[in-house]
Amino acid sequence: MNLLSSDDLTKDNINKIFGIADTINAGKEALSLKEHTTVALLFQKPSTRTKVSFASAIAQLDSTPIVIDAQTSQMSRGETMADTARMLSSYCDFIVARLNKHTDLLEIAQNSTVPVINALTDLEHPTQALADFYTIRSHAKVMKGTKIAFVGDIATNTANSLMLTATKLGAKMALIGPKECKPNAKILNRAKEYGSVEVYQSLEDGIDDCDFIYTDTFVSMGEEAEAEARRKMFAPYQINSKIMGIAKESALVLHCLPAHRGEEITSDVLDGKQSIVWEQARNKMLLAKAVLLYLSQNSQ
Numbered sequence: 001m002n003l004l005s006s007d008d009l010t011k012d013n014i015n016k017i018f019g020i021a022d023t024i025n026a027g028k029e030a031l032s033l034k035e036h037t038t039v040a041l042l043f044q045k046p047s048t049r050t051k052v053s054f055a056s057a058i059a060q061l062d063s064t065p066i067v068i069d070a071q072t073s074q075m076s077r078g079e080t081m082a083d084t085a086r087m088l089s090s091y092c093d094f095i096v097a098r099l100n101k102h103t104d105l106l107e108i109a110q111n112s113t114v115p116v117i118n119a120l121t122d123l124e125h126p127t128q129a130l131a132d133f134y135t136i137r138s139h140a141k142v143m144k145g146t147k148i149a150f151v152g153d154i155a156t157n158t159a160n161s162l163m164l165t166a167t168k169l170g171a172k173m174a175l176i177g178p179k180e181c182k183p184n185a186k187i188l189n190r191a192k193e194y195g196s197v198e199v200y201q202s203l204e205d206g207i208d209d210c211d212f213i214y215t216d217t218f219v220s221m222g223e224e225a226e227a228e229a230r231r232k233m234f235a236p237y238q239i240n241s242k243i244m245g246i247a248k249e250s251a252l253v254l255h256c257l258p259a260h261r262g263e264e265i266t267s268d269v270l271d272g273k274q275s276i277v278w279e280q281a282r283n284k285m286l287l288a289k290a291v292l293l294y295l296s297q298n299s300q
């Protein structure tokens with residue numbers, strides 16, 4: 001079993017992963033991967049949280065992470081994804097990969113004999129969505145009907161994985177962004193088959209009944225050439241104290257980080273009492289462990 005897309009997991013699968021995370025959190029049972037497990041962490045793009053949280057999670061599960069920076073591997077000299085996958089899966093028990101193109105991740109998965117985990121591609125960020133919803137679950141009284149706003153670049157990989165995970169769990173999703181920025185139609189339609197996703201252009205209209213407000217960078221990795229135009233387009237979608245004044249008093253704020261203080265979010269909100277961003281970031285390691293344990297139990 002692989003985790004390439006948030007659509008690979010059913011509601012039951014997600015709840016089982018959350019159950020493993022609860023068990024780890026309770027600290028009563030020592031969980032570990034099978035003896036001598038090694039995990040290839042193949043990163044083609046920068047990462048702080050995902051790379052380090054997976055590496056620490058693997059070490060804490062009595063296993064060995066092997067970090068491969070694509071720029072210093074033979075991938076940088078043209079070795080194919082398929083050949084890389086054949087080799088890595090003959091040495092390691094899992095491949096965790098952050099790649100520019102989702103199609104490259106699919107090629108890795110097709111040629112791997114071990115489970116492959118998406119650590120972010122241009123299309124999705126499923127392990128992030130799991131950490132996010134585990135965090136939301138610990139604050140929401142019930143997931144069903146809980147409304148989450150994703151504000152800003154609603155075409156991004158994070159928005160895609162969030163809307164799939166939200167709707168599977170019975171939460172409602174509001175995507176709030178400028179008219180020039182269209183959500184991925186295929187993923188939006190799929191998420192709408194599972195539950196409620198509304199698209200708004202007005203931040204004021206979309207946000208007022210949301211329980212959680214989520215934002216992300218206005219300039220994703222690989223979009224640096226368009227940075228100035230994107231900052232201008234998304235500027236009206238900044239999460240700041242004025243917007244928090246329109247939102248529910250009980251609304252909580254999420255951000256997958258890294259944050260660009262003063263762009264998509266102001267420091268007073270990011271560090272304020274309604275922010276659960278740092279708890280969300282901590283949960284990435286917990287969910288990395290839970291995903292590895294879940295896949296190891298379901299990939300025999």
Ligand code: CP
Pocket residue numbers: 046047048049050051120128256257258
């Ligand atoms: N949220 C996230 O994926 O962070 P990194 O890019 O630092 O891994």
